[in-house]
Amino acid sequence: MRERRRNKLMVEPPSSATGDIAFNLIVFFLVCASVQPDSGRQQTLPRSEQESEEQSENIEVQLGRNTVMLNGNVLRQEDFDAALKRALTGKTRDEDRVVVVKSKADTPYHHWVTVTEMIESAGGIITIQTEEEQQVVVPGG
Amino acid sequence: MAMGDIAFNLLIFFVILARAQDDSHLQWQPAAAEEINAQGTAKVSVLIDNDNKYYVNGQQVGASQIAGEVDALLGDAPAGERIVLFKVHREAQALYFEPAIEAISEVGGDLVHVLEKSQD
Numbered sequence: 014m015r016e017r018r019r020n021k022l023m024v025e026p027p028s029s030a031t032g033d034i035a036f037n038l039i040v041f042f043l044v045c046a047s048v049q050p051d052s053g054r055q056q057t058l059p060r061s062e063q064e065s066e067e068q069s070e071n072i073e074v075q076l077g078r079n080t081v082m083l084n085g086n087v088l089r090q091e092d093f094d095a096a097l098k099r100a101l102t103g104k105t106r107d108e109d110r111v112v113v114v115k116s117k118a119d120t121p122y123h124h125w126v127t128v129t130e131m132i133e134s135a136g137g138i139i140t141i142q143t144e145e146e147q148q149v150v151v152p153g154g
Numbered sequence: 155m156a157m158g159d160i161a162f163n164l165l166i167f168f169v170i171l172a173r174a175q176d177d178s179h180l181q182w183q184p185a186a187a188e189e190i191n192a193q194g195t196a197k198v199s200v201l202i203d204n205d206n207k208y209y210v211n212g213q214q215v216g217a218s219q220i221a222g223e224v225d226a227l228l229g230d231a232p233a234g235e236r237i238v239l240f241k242v243h244r245e246a247q248a249l250y251f252e253p254a255i256e257a258i259s260e261v262g263g264d265l266v267h268v269l270e271k272s273q274d
Contacts (some may be wrong), residue, residue: 039165050238052190053169053268058259076248116248122202123185123244125251126267130187143252 054130058140072137073098074128076116081128093128097135111138155172177201177212182243186272193266198227200258204243206250219252221257228263238263 070137074097075082088096097112104110112132116125129139182203201209202218208215210223228236238258242251258265 019209024206032162036158036161036165039162042164043169051196051241051266051268052192052265052271053184053239054187054190054235055193055264058255058265116252118247118249121244122242122248122251123169124245125248126269128186128187134189141252141255143256 020061049055056129056133056139066143071140072097072112074112074114076120076125076128077120078117078121079124090127094131094135097132097137101136107138110136110138111140113140113142115142155272168251171266176205178211180209181211181242183203183245184241184268184270185244187269188272190271193237193239193268196236196239196266197231197269198224198237198263199241200224200254201238201241201248202243202246202254204245206243208250208254211257216251217257219261220254224258224263226262230260234264236262239266239268241268251262 073084075085081088081090083093083096083100086096101110114125114129114132132139156264175201180201180203182201199211201208201212203209203214208217208220210220211227215222215223228238240254240258255265
């Protein structure tokens, strides 16, 4: 009677190779983790010294915690896009397309990003204006 | 077997050394935007974490130090190679992120906001 030869499918690797296997696994995960690129949005802001002395009347956007104002008018975020596009209509020169963004101290970054994205997609050139520090002298203090 | 252990320990050593330079261990959540593009590698990253602390390439700095640190890291890099990745926690307030934007802009860094794609 002929004995059937059994195939040995489960072959245990030699214990001396475990170090090498661990090493290769670590290198693999390390490479996977390090090649994850960052994604985002590039933004060009005019440097303060490049701003010309002579400026046309700029569009002004004021941001609050969850509010947005265009040239002093409070708008809903969904209406802001259309209103800004109307304000930029017919403005072809770069200096006319400058939109000054003023933010209150408590404006959250996600709100700022949403609004500045709208400005850029409408063709505006963003420049930020921070609140000036003021020294208040209290009389008799 | 000992060779494997030595290689393993060396690797761990270099991984820890590299982690001190990057900012992947810091706690922050990116803001969402509709249009984002994949950005290349950058020499400099400025991060504001969920405690409103500033980090330049993973090292904690003060607000007044950002411009100097970024300028030193960018050196004389030509335009186009002056990318500064700006990673800000989504709830950080203008009081904290605007001075950092100003500092990066002041030293001629090309500002790239690191964001995630919005779900809707």
